[in-house]
Amino acid sequence: MNQQTVYIVYFSPAGTTRMVAQALAHEASTAGYPVVSLDLASRSTDVKVVQSRISKGDILFAGTPVYANHPVPVVMDFLAGLSETEGAYAAPFVTFGAVSSGVALREMATMAKEKKMTVLGGIKVAARHSMLWQSDAPLGKGRPDEKDMAEVARFAQAVMGKASADGKAGPLPEDALNYQRQEVQEAAKAAGLHVIKPMLLPFDVNIDACTQCGLCVENCPTANITLEEGPVFADRCVVCFNCVRVCEPGAISSKVLPFIEADLHKRLDFFREPAETVAFV
Template sequence: MDSINIVYFSGTGGTEKAAKGFESSFKEAGFSVALFRMKEIPEDYAFEKASLLLLYPVYALNAPQKVHEWIKCLDRVSCVQTAVVTISGGGEICPNTASRVSVIKKLEKKGFIVTYEQMLVMPSNFGVTAGEVLSRLLLEVLPKKVQTITNDIAIGISRRTKPLIIDRLISLIARIEHIGAHRFGKNIKVSDACTGCGWCCEHCPSGNIAMENGKPVFGNGCNFCLGCIYGCPCKALDAGMGKSLVFKDGFDLKRLEKIPPLEDADIEALAKGYAWSGVKKYLID
């Protein structure tokens, strides 16, 4: 039986939803599957014994800093077949196309053989909202996209992209945003509404939150995923900086999933302009 390890980093749930979809589709294809949230992987886990599927959201046109740190700590392997799938709110357009370059290079230096890369699109959770209709369409098409990628990997299809030099350069420069992410985390404000339940500490994918005297304390390792702010059961967390990027009404993937299935939606009208061209292409293909 073929085996695959699925490792993911997820903030507000989009990448986790995709990862669990892959878990189901690979099992249906006859694979033995091990699914890991990145921060919960056993330190002595051996990645030599199975293929690897790595999933992460696009942050600052690149991978979250936590992903780079995880790869750095990996032991060297020998010829582990690997696929890298990124998740973004804008799709495979400039400059998102280079969001896997750095990660793939680092994996290959560790002995992983990356033969497949692809991007999935999920509802945007910061900056500019995709709106309920477009978000629902993206959730509806996810199972089909996951199945296509699963089929490709299962039969050994190779898919590697060649991002433009300008995309690579922009992605490299944009990594400076990781510094801003650390500052963002340190400036998160905790209101009196906080009950000390510890939800944020438990769910932080970066392990950046600790509970002290019944209140969350934020370290220097924030990846700007916004999971704690959107997910706090008491809505007790507020952005101390970068407030314009955080949706005032929050972001709740489960709420979007409850929107009734859509029929005859006008994708051309919903995804106007270059900023949404990647989403439009993704939904139409």
């Protein structure tokens, strides 16, 4: 049994990032590490406990879906809330919907370095685009597949191998996660959840169609919905579309959703990022 702990902290509205997190946890426990997994959607008080426990020699795998070229804010907030932990290791992971992984890995690594952690690696995992659940041929269809998940396993083993080499293997080179072209980086600066939110919200609500089933409340990863006569939204929405997706009677709907797929396809030429899983170690 290893002395050090592997922490796996992630946010995953549609479940793909969770699937990667579970694969990392499997590799870590197979390698004999104690594993602590934390889903940032669970709203538990464990967040502060985990933030305070990560210490020298521990490995933190922090994961997020890419939203509008960036990590989801709750994941960055988690990293920002860490104390300075010299000697602890970090390895960010992202899943992206075959459009662009943006600057998410780089931003997470930069934050981990600000906390004096040693970044040992990062991985971007190609995934089905979570906004396109109604599509027959969504971007990233069938991903991550077996090959992607094998790459995730290799990544976990490589990171743990570097950590157990006790610093001798060295951190990831400074620029390794800076893989986007300059114009994509510029576009990412102008993008973000705060930019797309006003374009995608508010959703339309049809109170008469609501059966009070509660599925929207259960599936909202930010506890943003309360049920009155129908769903009532607070302001913590990350536009994951879970509530629209699970509401079978269609009491929650989006006018813009039907136009999103065509719009995303138009952007592919600009981003030119292959729908591939790539590990940087």
